[in-house]
Amino acid sequence: MYTEEEINLITLCSFEELTYKQRFTLLSDLTRAEPDFVKYGEILIKTCGDGVYNKVKDKFFSRTYREKILSKLNGRGIKCVTYFSKAYPENLKNIPCPPITLFCKGNVNLLKERCFAVVGSRKTPPNIIKECKTAANSLSQYFTVVTGMADGADTAAIEGALPSGKIISVLAYGFDHVYPALNENLLRKVEKSGLLITEYTPQIPPLNYNFPVRNRIIAGLSEGVLVVSGGRKSGAKITAGYALEYNRRVFAFPYSVGVESGEGCNQLIREGAALARNTLDVLSDFGLNFNPPPKPELTEEEAEILKLIKNEGEAFAPSVAEKLGKLPFQIIPALSSLEIKGMITRLGGNRYAALK
Amino acid sequence: MLSKITSFALNGLEGVPVEVETDINKGMVSYDLVGLPDTAVKESKERVRSAIKNSALYFPVNKITINLAPADIKKEGSHYDLPLAISILKAGDQLTAETDGIVFLGELALDGSLRPVAGILPILISAKTKGYVNFIVPAGNANEASYIEGTKVFAMQSLRDVIDLLTGECSFSPVEHRSFKATQSAQQYNYDMSLVRGQKVAKRALEIAVAGGHNILLAGPPGTGKTLLARCIPTIMPDMTFEEALEVTKIHSVAGSLTEEGIVSMRPFRTPHHTATTVSLCGGGNTKIRPGEISMAHKGVLFLDELPEYTRHALESLRQPLEDRVITVTRAGGAITFPADFMLCASMNPCPCGNYGSAYLTCSCTPAQVHKYRSKISGPLLDRIDLQVEVDGIKYDDLAGESHEETSAQVKERVEKARAIQRERYRGESILVNANMGEKQIKKYCRLSAECEEILRTAFETLHLSARARSRIIKVARTIADLAFSEEIKPGHILEAASYRSYDSSGT
Numbered sequence: 001m002y003t004e005e006e007i008n009l010i011t012l013c014s015f016e017e018l019t020y021k022q023r024f025t026l027l028s029d030l031t032r033a034e035p036d037f038v039k040y041g042e043i044l045i046k047t048c049g050d051g052v053y054n055k056v057k058d059k060f061f062s063r064t065y066r067e068k069i070l071s072k073l074n075g076r077g078i079k080c081v082t083y084f085s086k087a088y089p090e091n092l093k094n095i096p097c098p099p100i101t102l103f104c105k106g107n108v109n110l111l112k113e114r115c116f117a118v119v120g121s122r123k124t125p126p127n128i129i130k131e132c133k134t135a136a137n138s139l140s141q142y143f144t145v146v147t148g149m150a151d152g153a154d155t156a157a158i159e160g161a162l163p164s165g166k167i168i169s170v171l172a173y174g175f176d177h178v179y180p181a182l183n184e185n186l187l188r189k190v191e192k193s194g195l196l197i198t199e200y201t202p203q204i205p206p207l208n209y210n211f212p213v214r215n216r217i218i219a220g221l222s223e224g225v226l227v228v229s230g231g232r233k234s235g236a237k238i239t240a241g242y243a244l245e246y247n248r249r250v251f252a253f254p255y256s257v258g259v260e261s262g263e264g265c266n267q268l269i270r271e272g273a274a275l276a277r278n279t280l281d282v283l284s285d286f287g288l289n290f291n292p293p294p295k296p297e298l299t300e301e302e303a304e305i306l307k308l309i310k311n312e313g314e315a316f317a318p319s320v321a322e323k324l325g326k327l328p329f330q331i332i333p334a335l336s337s338l339e340i341k342g343m344i345t346r347l348g349g350n351r352y353a354a355l356k
Numbered sequence: 357m358l359s360k361i362t363s364f365a366l367n368g369l370e371g372v373p374v375e376v377e378t379d380i381n382k383g384m385v386s387y388d389l390v391g392l393p394d395t396a397v398k399e400s401k402e403r404v405r406s407a408i409k410n411s412a413l414y415f416p417v418n419k420i421t422i423n424l425a426p427a428d429i430k431k432e433g434s435h436y437d438l439p440l441a442i443s444i445l446k447a448g449d450q451l452t453a454e455t456d457g458i459v460f461l462g463e464l465a466l467d468g469s470l471r472p473v474a475g476i477l478p479i480l481i482s483a484k485t486k487g488y489v490n491f492i493v494p495a496g497n498a499n500e501a502s503y504i505e506g507t508k509v510f511a512m513q514s515l516r517d518v519i520d521l522l523t524g525e526c527s528f529s530p531v532e533h534r535s536f537k538a539t540q541s542a543q544q545y546n547y548d549m550s551l552v553r554g555q556k557v558a559k560r561a562l563e564i565a566v567a568g569g570h571n572i573l574l575a576g577p578p579g580t581g582k583t584l585l586a587r588c589i590p591t592i593m594p595d596m597t598f599e600e601a602l603e604v605t606k607i608h609s610v611a612g613s614l615t616e617e618g619i620v621s622m623r624p625f626r627t628p629h630h631t632a633t634t635v636s637l638c639g640g641g642n643t644k645i646r647p648g649e650i651s652m653a654h655k656g657v658l659f660l661d662e663l664p665e666y667t668r669h670a671l672e673s674l675r676q677p678l679e680d681r682v683i684t685v686t687r688a689g690g691a692i693t694f695p696a697d698f699m700l701c702a703s704m705n706p707c708p709c710g711n712y713g714s715a716y717l718t719c720s721c722t723p724a725q726v727h728k729y730r731s732k733i734s735g736p737l738l739d740r741i742d743l744q745v746e747v748d749g750i751k752y753d754d755l756a757g758e759s760h761e762e763t764s765a766q767v768k769e770r771v772e773k774a775r776a777i778q779r780e781r782y783r784g785e786s787i788l789v790n791a792n793m794g795e796k797q798i799k800k801y802c803r804l805s806a807e808c809e810e811i812l813r814t815a816f817e818t819l820h821l822s823a824r825a826r827s828r829i830i831k832v833a834r835t836i837a838d839l840a841f842s843e844e845i846k847p848g849h850i851l852e853a854a855s856y857r858s859y860d861s862s863g864t
Contacts, residue, residue, distance in 0.1 A: 122723065151723035182724050260718060316715070318556050318748065329560035333851035340815045340854070348706055348713020348858075349576060349749030350557050 002080065007066055009082040013101040014069050014201055015056045022048050023100050027083060076202060078175055079104045087111055095220040095246050099199035102217075105175060106195035110168055115221045116143035116282075117243070118161075119236040120153025120228035123261050127314070127345045127353035128253065129156045131278075132228040134355075136160030136167075138279040139226070142288050144168055146222050148214070149183055149190075153228050153236070158186055158194075167194035168221065172214035173206040174198060215239040224249035226282060227273070230264030237264045240273065249285060251276035256313060296341040301334045306343055306354060314353040359446035362459050362488070363439035364479040365431050368645065368692030369606050371482030375425040376439040376460075378447040383419035389440075391424030394432045394643060403464045404441045411468035411515045416448040430689065432644045435473040438462035438492070441515055442522075453522035459483055460518075462494040468515040472496025474612030477605050477619075480504045492518055499618025500609060502534040503602065536598040536621065545622065547587045550761040554748060558585055561745040561856055563767050566592050567774035568835030569789030571678065571700035571740055573663070575858060576747030577717075578710045582703040585747070586659045589701055590623040591764035593656075594772050600655045603695060607647050607654055624656030626698075630665035634673045639685045645692045648685075650677050653698035663702040664732040671737055674700070678740045681792075700741065704733075714749040735824075742791060742828045743856040774838040790835045795827065802830045808850045815854045829853045 002010065012023055026048075048056075059065045073080060081087045081102040089111045092098045102111075118136050120128070132153050136145050137160035145161035146168045148154040154169075161167040169190045171179075175198065178184045190196055199217065200210065215235060219225055219242035227250065230236035240250045250273040255262025269275050276282050283290040298306065308323055309315040317335060321328040335352060338344045344352045361376040387401055408415045422440060424431050439460040445451040461479065463471040476497040483491070484507055491509040493501055498511035509531045512518045520526040549559060558574060565572040566589060574582045596604070604620045614620070628637060628649040635641075639648030650658055660666060677683040681697040706712035707726040712719040721729075738744070778789055781801060787793060793801065804812070812829065815821060821829075830845070832853035837845045 180724055182727055316748070318554065321556070328556035329852070332557070332560070332855050333848040336815075336851040336855040337811075340811065340818050340851070342818055346746075346858070348746060349580075349715065350746050351713070351715060351749070 002070070002082075003084070005084040006080065006082045007070065009084060009101050010073070010080050011060055011066050011069060013199075015059070016201070017052055017055055018048065020097070022052070024097060027100050073103070073202075076175060077105060078202065079108055081108060081111060081197075089115075089221055091115070091222070092217065092220045095216065097216065098220065099217055102197045102199060103175060103201070104195060104197050105191045107165065107193070108195065110144045110166065110195045111197075111221075113144040113166065114142065114223060115146045115168065117146040117218045117222035117225040117239065118153070118157040118228065119147055119215075119218065119225060119230075119239045120157075121230045121234045121236055121261055121264070122150050122152040122154075123231070124152040124156070124229040125259070125261055125353070126347050127355060128229050128261075129153070130342075130345050130355055131253070132156040133160035135226065135228065135279045135282075137163070138290060138292075139282065140164040140166045141290070142283065142286075143223070146170065146218050148172070148211075148218065148235075149179070149187060150235075151180055151182065155183060155186060157228075158190060162189060162193060165193040169194065169196050170214055170217050170221070171196060171198040172200070172210040174200045174202040174204040176202040177205050179206040211235060212238045216242045219243040219246055219248060222248060224251060224282070224286070226276060227252040227265055227268055229253065229255075229261050230268075231261055232263045232267070234264045237268065240268050244273075249274065251282050251285075253277075296343070298338075298341070298343070299334070301331070302338050302341075302343075305331060305334050306338060309344055309352055310354040314347060314351055317350040317352060320352075357447050357449060359443050359455075361439045361443040361446065361455055362457070363436055363461060364459060364483055365429060366433070366475045366479060366610065367429065367690070368694065369478045369610060371479040371486075372426075372429060373459075373483070373486065373488075374431065374436075374439075375423075376436065376443045377423045377425060378440075378443040379421045379423075380416050380444075380447045381419045381421070385417050385419065387420045387422075389422045389424070391422075391427040392430045393424060393436075394430060396434050397424075397431050397436050400434065400437045400440055400464075403437055403466060404444065406466040407437070407464040407468040407515050408441055408445065410466060411519070413445060413450055413515075413519070414448070416444065418448075420444065420447075430643065433473065433475065434463040434471075435461045435475070437464035438470065438494075438515070438518065442518070445519070451519060451522065453524070455522065457488065458490040458492060459488050460492050461497075462492070462512075464515060470494035470496075470512055470514055470518075474614075475610045476500050477504070477602070477609040477614075480507060480509070481602065481606065492521070497618075498531050499534075499616065500605070500614055501618070502531045503536060503598075503605075503619050505533055536601060536619065545591045545764070547584070547591055547764075549588050549592065549764040549767055552581055552584055552588060553761065555581055555585060558745050558747045559762075559767075561743050562589060563592065563771060564832060564835050564839065564856075565589075565699070565701075565743050567771045567839055568742075568778070568832065569699060569791040570742035570832060570835065571791070572702070572743040572745065573738075573741045574701070574703040574745055574747055575706050576703075577712075577714045577749045578705060580747045580749060582747055583659075583661060586657070586661075586701045586703060587625065588764060589657045589659075589699065590625050592767045592771055593623050593699075594768070594775055596621065596623060596655060604655050607651050607694065611647055611652060613652075624653050625659060626653040626656065627659045627661060630660070630662050632666065632670060634667070634670045637670050638673050638677070638683055639692075639694055640687060642687075643689060645685050645687055645689070647694045648683070650674065650683060650696040650698055651694040654695045655697060656699070658698045658700050660700070660702045663704040664729055668732065668734070672734065675736055675740065702741065705729075706746070713746060716749075735822075739824050739828070742832050744858045745856055746858050770839060773841075774835065777838045777841070790831050790838070793831055793834070798827055798830055802834050802845060804830070804845060804850070805847075807847050808833075808845060811847055811850050812854075815850075819854070819857075821854075821857065825857055829857065832856060 133156045136157040140161040144166040147157040225243040252265040252268040318328045364371045495511040501509040677696040707721040711717040833849040836849040
């Protein structure tokens with residue numbers, strides 16, 4: 001099942017005493033060293049000092065401990081893809097601090113596909129949520145969509161890509177936990193038809209400092225990153241930062257001035273990220289063909305209303321009616337029809353926004 | 357000597373005849389009241405004694421035994437004072453006039469004057485159906501009693517007057533019958549649709565809701581006029597018929613909350629606070645079962661402001677009465693059914709901070725918070741709320757132009773026309789309005805064209821509607837069609853109906 005090398009890494013990852021840095025030093029030594037048990041001892045002492053070595057050495061060399069770890073993981077249906085595994089994605093190997101072991105649930109083959117990250121903030125406006133869903137859906141024609149598991153943009157990206165099954169959700173905690181609790185169903189769905197990965201052993205709970213660290217995996221896995229929303233200080237921006245560092249393409253949705261949840265996107269564009277109006281912009285950058293779905297037929301009234309809403313980006317239903325010289329309830333059917341056709345979306349309080 | 361006087365007991369809204377039998381014997385001086393009297397009835401002894409003495413009459417010093425028959429039902433309330441006094445006087449031969457066939461009701465003050473009591477109207481109505489015609493009631497209940505035709509009601513000031521009336525020493529004229537229409541036109545609502553500026557979408561939804569008898573949920577940021585809108589609902593509802601008014605008055609009479617007017621001629625608007633308990637909403641009580649808020653809102657509006665703040669238990673208890681339009685309150689003492697045919701209007705903020713959907717303020721709630729807030733209202737309850745409307749989260753000063761606002765009377769006219777269409781359609785059925793349609797009637801009266809079916813199908817796909825939203829949308833579409841005098845449901849009607857479902861496709 002697993003090779004001896006892989007088991008070494010899995011065992012290594014099971015020690016919470018070791019920091020990532022220590023594990024990574026071990027890993028880099030291991031790549032050079034012969035897979036010889038005696039040598040591990042030397043390496044461990046050299047890098048971690050006697051204290052840690054004494055704590056972990058017995059376990060590290062113990063057959064029963066190793067078997068226990070593996071059977072635990074197997075029992076939970078967790079597959080491990082280690083740095084030494086064939087399934088380990090090349091893209092990840094090239095980043096400066098690759099995860100040593102990826103704990104996976106779901107379709108591991110997705111790791112070998114072309115990946116593209118779609119990320120955004122939890123406070124994404126309703127119309128961008130819809131855009132994000134559409135974008136993830138069309139991107140999944142060519143790429144496996146990589147994202148997190150948070151509310152808002154992440155959820156939308158997952159929902160968009162889920163029908164094709166080409167979705168990787170990178171978690172920042174172990175498989176024993178579900179976060180956010182509201183997304184439990186979604187998490188199970190991804191597990192069933194897509195892939196869940198995490199570098200953390202099952203018992204690690206969601207800890208706030210792990211989320212930015214997790215973002216490097218999202219950026220590392222992907223050929224490019226699309227940032228759909230993000231404030232001045234947002235996780236999506238951190239992902240984009242990693243992506244730039246790793247030499248990946250970064251795309252961002254443009255926002256109008258003053259929209260708080262889009263300030264990060266605009267800043268990224270200012271700093272050189274590519275402006276993406278839609279999926280077409282992204283795919284053409286990669287030289288890929290994309291046929292946008294045919295636009296639904298609109299009646300004259302609908303077209304007129306859509307134009308009015310588009311002029312301002314978002315509009316208040318009674319104001320639209322006033323401009324058309326009608327009573328608000330007279331345009332409700334048309335608004336409803338536009339909504340059903342996926343041309344506009346509600347923002348709450350009888351305000352509507354046009355979708356691209 | 358033995359005397360028998362007729363009075364009435366109330367069992368819920370139903371009056372039951374009670375015989376007050378008094379026997380005065382020689383023996384140890386005593387006063388025994390038997391036949392399941394409650395505390396208020398037992399205490400009547402002291403009131404009766406003083407009232408008789410202060411009416412220049414004589415309270416017998418003998419062994420007095422009084423029985424309230426039938427002996428197996430509980431006698432509650434203070435209206436037995438008068439029959440007890442008359443019965444004692446008659447048994448003591450101080451009063452020899454004929455009292456057969458007269459129903460006595462009233463509470464006595466120590467000086468012998470009569471005080472008004474609760475529940476006169478329901479007693480009068482039941483007594484009339486049981487063949488009683490003559491009544492003697494306190495003067496304070498005269499208005500309430502004046503609406504029942506075919507009865508002869510004497511509203512008396514004091515015990516002395518009652519004696520004089522019975523002996524014929526003085527002549528009194530019975531309470532004059534009053535027509536319902538006159539009182540109705542005399543009263544006016546304090547609110548009007550024209551007072552609400554803007555909110556055109558919500559107003560339209562209210563019109564639909566009232567026209568089809570649908571329940572409605574108003575969602576929007578705080579301070580946008582949700583409560584004001586709700587207060588306008590009674591003003592656009594069709595006028596109450598006399599039968600409806602009597603039904604409502606019966607309940608209010610039992611609850612003892614009737615005003616000077618004596619009849620409830622305006623549709624009730626009840627706003628229980630969100631700390632209301634299940635019992636206060638549904639009705640109940642230890643010995644005497646009293647109607648709850650939902651029965652007090654019978655034929656009117658029950659307005660639940662800040663819906664998610666109510667306890668889950670209280671909200672869930674509304675489900676069954678919303679369906680059956682009556683509530684059966686069961687206690688150890690028995691079960692009583694109160695009518696509860698009300699229109700539910702609820703309001704809520706879109707999220708805990710209230711700014712979701714506001715054009716000016718940013719919502720600071722996490723999606724989990726919003727979800728938790730909204731999920732306080734259970735699916736089955738939302739199921740019974742056909743229209744879920746967002747009120748505008750916008751300042752009207754920002755809108756250009758002086759907008760013309762319709763008055764309630766104009767809206768009411770349209771509502772009445774739509775109601776007339778429904779009355780015609782449901783002739784012979786057990787329902788009155790579109791909202792009450794069951795699956796069978798939906799199939800019969802709401803045939804959809806292929807185009808409408810197609811719209812519904814796409815709407816379900818793209819808007820992620822739940823399966824139960826379907827019949828709601830169709831029912832509302834039926835009402836919209838009725839408002840437009842359209843025999844068939846057109847695509848536009850379905851589309852409009854589909855837009856009033858803000859809380860169905862949650863999160864998308």
